[in-house]
Amino acid sequence: MESQFSGGEFKPEELYKASAERFFELLKTFAAPSPAAGGAAHDWSQMAGPLATQLEQWLRMSQSAGSWFSAPGAAAAAPGFMGSQWPFGPLPLGPAAVQKPETQRIWELAARFAQLQTQLAAHWGEIARSAAQRFIARAGVPSAPPSLEQTLKLYELWVACAEEAYAATARGEDFSRLQSELANVSAAILVEQRRHAESLAKAFGLPTRNEVDVLYAHVKELSRRLAELAAGSAPPQRPAARAKSAKTAKAARTKGSARKRRGRA
Amino acid sequence: MNVASALGGGIFPELALRLSETVTRLQAARGVSVGCSQKRAVFSLGKTTLYEYLPLAPARAGHLPILICFALVNRPYVLDLQPERSLVRRLLEAGLGVYLIDWGDPDEADRHTDLEDYIEQHLGGCVRHVLGSSSGEALNLLGVCQGGVLSLCYTALHSAHVARLITITTPVDFHTPANLLSRWVRGVDTELLAACGNVPGEVLNGLFLGLMPFRLTQEKYVRLLTGRPEQRAVEDFVRMERWIFDSPPQAGAALAQFVRWFYQENAFVHGTLRIAGERVDLARVQQPLLNLYALDDHIVPPDASAALRRYIGSRDYTEHAIRTGHIGMYVSGVACKEIPRRIVAWLEERR
Numbered sequence: 001m002e003s004q005f006s007g008g009e010f011k012p013e014e015l016y017k018a019s020a021e022r023f024f025e026l027l028k029t030f031a032a033p034s035p036a037a038g039g040a041a042h043d044w045s046q047m048a049g050p051l052a053t054q055l056e057q058w059l060r061m062s063q064s065a066g067s068w069f070s071a072p073g074a075a076a077a078a079p080g081f082m083g084s085q086w087p088f089g090p091l092p093l094g095p096a097a098v099q100k101p102e103t104q105r106i107w108e109l110a111a112r113f114a115q116l117q118t119q120l121a122a123h124w125g126e127i128a129r130s131a132a133q134r135f136i137a138r139a140g141v142p143s144a145p146p147s148l149e150q151t152l153k154l155y156e157l158w159v160a161c162a163e164e165a166y167a168a169t170a171r172g173e174d175f176s177r178l179q180s181e182l183a184n185v186s187a188a189i190l191v192e193q194r195r196h197a198e199s200l201a202k203a204f205g206l207p208t209r210n211e212v213d214v215l216y217a218h219v220k221e222l223s224r225r226l227a228e229l230a231a232g233s234a235p236p237q238r239p240a241a242r243a244k245s246a247k248t249a250k251a252a253r254t255k256g257s258a259r260k261r262r263g264r265a
Numbered sequence: 266m267n268v269a270s271a272l273g274g275g276i277f278p279e280l281a282l283r284l285s286e287t288v289t290r291l292q293a294a295r296g297v298s299v300g301c302s303q304k305r306a307v308f309s310l311g312k313t314t315l316y317e318y319l320p321l322a323p324a325r326a327g328h329l330p331i332l333i334c335f336a337l338v339n340r341p342y343v344l345d346l347q348p349e350r351s352l353v354r355r356l357l358e359a360g361l362g363v364y365l366i367d368w369g370d371p372d373e374a375d376r377h378t379d380l381e382d383y384i385e386q387h388l389g390g391c392v393r394h395v396l397g398s399s400s401g402e403a404l405n406l407l408g409v410c411q412g413g414v415l416s417l418c419y420t421a422l423h424s425a426h427v428a429r430l431i432t433i434t435t436p437v438d439f440h441t442p443a444n445l446l447s448r449w450v451r452g453v454d455t456e457l458l459a460a461c462g463n464v465p466g467e468v469l470n471g472l473f474l475g476l477m478p479f480r481l482t483q484e485k486y487v488r489l490l491t492g493r494p495e496q497r498a499v500e501d502f503v504r505m506e507r508w509i510f511d512s513p514p515q516a517g518a519a520l521a522q523f524v525r526w527f528y529q530e531n532a533f534v535h536g537t538l539r540i541a542g543e544r545v546d547l548a549r550v551q552q553p554l555l556n557l558y559a560l561d562d563h564i565v566p567p568d569a570s571a572a573l574r575r576y577i578g579s580r581d582y583t584e585h586a587i588r589t590g591h592i593g594m595y596v597s598g599v600a601c602k603e604i605p606r607r608i609v610a611w612l613e614e615r616r
Contacts, residue, residue: 010295010507010510011295012291012294012295012502012503012506012507013287013288013291013292015482015486015506016287016288016291016486016489016490017284017288018486019482019483019486019487019490020284020486020487020490022483023483023486023487023490024277024280027277027280062478062482152491155487156484159479159480159483159484162479163477163479163480166477166478166479167445167477170445170449170476171445171448176448176449176451176452177452179449179450180449180450180451180452180453181452183450183453183458184452184453184454184457187454187457187458187460187461188457190461191457191460191461213377216374216377217377220377220382224382224386227310227386227390231393
């Protein structure tokens with residue numbers, strides 16, 4: 001999705017300008033004289049093609065109607081796919097810097113991602129054609145070129161038709177499956193990239209994400225116990241927490257007694 | 266004048282002029298403020314901060330404080346966006362004590378923070394703080410959207426701490442036919458999702474906008490162009506834009522659990538949810554419950570919220586549907602009047 005925040009600075013006018021530009025394009029399509037009618041009256045059926053083409057182009061370009069979850073490697077692997085939403089770019093290390101089996105896995109995932117994107121794109125054509133057909137069926141046949149007010153109503157109708165056509169496809173099993181699968185492949189690429197980064201970090205003697213995770217788990221457990229102690233007897237504890245605390249307390253007491261015994265000895 | 270001549274003649278320059286005017290107004294509105302009522306931080310845990318709003322009217326006798334638990338996926342300031350669009354302000358004006366949880370921005374250190382942490386430690390910590398400050402045994406909990414789900418879990422697990430529960434646009438049955446979001450994420454590998462770490466807010470935002478892309482990313486801007494709004498209306502629009510696109514990142518573990526337990530397993534409905542080893546049984550929610558939802562909600566379909574009545578144990582259940590959309594429940598004129606009015610009246614009846 002195009003985000004006003006992804007560039008760092010909040011620019012509310014950017015999406016507005018882009019939408020206005022597309023709106024003007026649509027107005028031009030509405031106003032284009034119909035060749036079949038010699039330019040005298042509008043034959044909406046002649047517009048199905050241009051309208052569908054415009055919509056399909058937008059759908060192909062827009063991430064808001066694309067896959068919602070994409071990793072940087074996936075974006076790089078699928079030319080034309082809009083920029084990633086993850087807060088980091090592709091690893092600067094490059095596929096050549098890693099072991100061959102790992103590289104192979106990344107390329108397989110990237111190829112799968114591109115394949116899924118192609119399958120998704122096939123739906124854009126279907127949505128665009130369906131939207132145009134719905135619009136033509138409902139727009140009626142005006143006796144003269146529409147006024148500006150009528151054109152704005154036509155725009156509302158066009159949006160309603162596009163949204164209906166989109167919903168009809170987006171609710172389908174194939175589209176839903178694609179959304180999930182794109183998310184999964186994207187996530188798998190991200191995980192693979194991190195695995196590479198882990199092995200490189202290890203090679204340079206740097207702490208890895210997994211090691212940090214283990215430390216974090218320790219800190220989290222300690223924080224949890226501390227919070228339970230701080231809460232004292234005020235809130236009723238969960239059975240699991242009570243059991244855990246009792247076990248911890250018992251272990252602490254045992255250790256303490258052992259230390260005392262050792263101290264005495 | 267028809268469009269053909271308009272484009273070549275007078276109206277197209279007119280539209281271009283409107284476009285230019287509105288762009289200038291949008292640029293001028295970039296720095297518009299959000300959040301209007303005075304508050305102070307009273308408790309924090311990790312990235313979570315509990316705020317207490319300063320009173321705007323003498324305290325209403327016999328009323329417990331209200332703790333607002335908003336969704337993790339959006340910022341809570343939408344409930345106090347500006348003076349005339351503020352649920353918080355209306356509650357304060359009614360003499361109620363209001364607390365609000367801001368979950369903050371989880372960073373990579375929080376990627377393992379899970380729903381148990383959020384419910385037991387963060388929400389639980391806030392509840393304990395409010396109870397400690399008010400010397401009370403229970404409070405009124407108001408859960409919004411995903412925050413309503415967390416509030417239901419908390420209430421089912423810690424019934425004694427919640428006197429009354431209010432839910433707004435809260436999904437309970439995640440598998441209703443109209444739930445597009447649920448269809449899309451049904452096949453997501455949640456273990457893989459959790460392994461990715463935190464998910465940027467923009468990713469979820471893209472998902473939400475993708476549910477109705479033409480209306481949410483095109484039509485609303487065209488309306489701004491054709492409507493020729495004044496500066497004040499443009500500022501209102503920008504406030505909403507700021508909120509919509511200002512989405513916090515999501516702790517990977519919590520998001521993965523939310524997707525799995527609710528969107529995939531529909532755990533409330535099937536009674537399979539367990540938090541910290543304890544079963545979350547909605548039948549244990551026996552408090553008076555007010556459930557407010559939107560009839561045109563594309564994120565939480567009305568059926569998903571209305572299902573609550575079938576699963577709770579409360580005999581004092583009130584629901585009300587409002588003719589607006591999901592975001593309209595927080596900012597539309599009708600919702601901004603009706604929701605606080607209904608909450609205050611409902612609480613007053615149960616004082």
